[in-house]
Amino acid sequence: MEAGLYGPGGFFVRADDGPTDHFRTSVHASPLFAGALLRLIERIDAALGRPKVFDLVDVGAGRGELLAQLRPLLPERVRLTAVELAPRPPDLPDGIEWRADIPDHLVGLLIATEWLDNVPLDIADLDDEGRLRKVLVEPATGVESLGGLVDPADLFWLRRWWPQAGRAEIGWPRDAAWADAVGQVRRGCALAIDYGHRRAERPPMGTLTGFRSGRSVAPVPDGSCDVTAHVAMDAVAGAAGTPYVLVRQREALKALGVDGGRPPLDLARSDPAGYVRALAAAGAEAELIERSGLGGHWWLLHNIGLGERGSMLL
Numbered sequence: 001m002e003a004g005l006y007g008p009g010g011f012f013v014r015a016d017d018g019p020t021d022h023f024r025t026s027v028h029a030s031p032l033f034a035g036a037l038l039r040l041i042e043r044i045d046a047a048l049g050r051p052k053v054f055d056l057v058d059v060g061a062g063r064g065e066l067l068a069q070l071r072p073l074l075p076e077r078v079r080l081t082a083v084e085l086a087p088r089p090p091d092l093p094d095g096i097e098w099r100a101d102i103p104d105h106l107v108g109l110l111i112a113t114e115w116l117d118n119v120p121l122d123i124a125d126l127d128d129e130g131r132l133r134k135v136l137v138e139p140a141t142g143v144e145s146l147g148g149l150v151d152p153a154d155l156f157w158l159r160r161w162w163p164q165a166g167r168a169e170i171g172w173p174r175d176a177a178w179a180d181a182v183g184q185v186r187r188g189c190a191l192a193i194d195y196g197h198r199r200a201e202r203p204p205m206g207t208l209t210g211f212r213s214g215r216s217v218a219p220v221p222d223g224s225c226d227v228t229a230h231v232a233m234d235a236v237a238g239a240a241g242t243p244y245v246l247v248r249q250r251e252a253l254k255a256l257g258v259d260g261g262r263p264p265l266d267l268a269r270s271d272p273a274g275y276v277r278a279l280a281a282a283g284a285e286a287e288l289i290e291r292s293g294l295g296g297h298w299w300l301l302h303n304i305g306l307g308e309r310g311s312m313l314l
Helices: 002-006 031-047 065-073 152-161 172-183 231-240 251-255 263-270 272-290 307-312
Strands: 054-059 080-082 098-099 106-115 122-126 134-139 143-148 168-170 185-194 209-214 215-217 226-228 244-247 298-304
Touching: 002 226, 031 054, 031 065, 031 106, 031 185, 031 251, 054 065, 054 226, 054 307, 065 122, 065 244, 080 122, 080 185, 098 143, 098 215, 134 152, 152 168, 152 231, 172 185, 172 231, 231 244, 231 298, 244 251, 251 298, 263 298
Parallel strands: 054 080, 054 106, 080 098, 106 185
Antiparallel strands: 122 134, 122 168, 134 143, 185 298, 209 215, 209 226, 244 298
């Protein structure tokens, strides 16, 4: 998974195309998503007392689409940083720093939209004697076989967070990656948005899959497709060691003013063009909050140094 996503010619670092050619996130679905995040940024900024420099860091920034949407809407004191292993896009607006690692001592908001699902992990499965072994994969074909027994660190995590017998996705690398990211925030918030599950709802056969050109494909780690697995959100949340809120995107966006409600029919009579625009916006909002789609994603919001003010953000 590491090689297929981030190695030479890996899916996320190759120059010939970008992730948006293969899958669609909330960032790409509608600018209303960026608008909702802008309202969250304003709330965090106020809770921080409007610091001289407000850091906005996008981890797993893709081609910088989210920060490019937000840049013209933010005051000059907001310092924008995209964290991504791919080269800086040539058309990225000025005023956005591009780097491969997360900066430290942040005051503001660190956000990771569908990043954790691409943090590489190992898969375990039972052999004929009921022992958990690592799943091996042939990179060129995706053909699986069983390797050695899982090591003690893997087994410790599985017993705590994936107690169901059978195939499992060993999520502690995601826990460590997120704890490290949250640890870079001195004051403010860290927000992970991703598809995932909780301990009582782990999928019996796991979730590992691939995406290419908008379609689900076999997760062959040869660089030709995205290789992704859902996130154990409760494990990730607990690893950071700070107060947090964990809600579905549907509830989070509604708290930020995105409700998908249809405009009143009276508007169609008084302002037909305005009604059409409002109806289109309602359709875009509906996609963002659809329970079985993007609205089912999790929002994990950590509060670092904000006290009770942090509990009022969503």
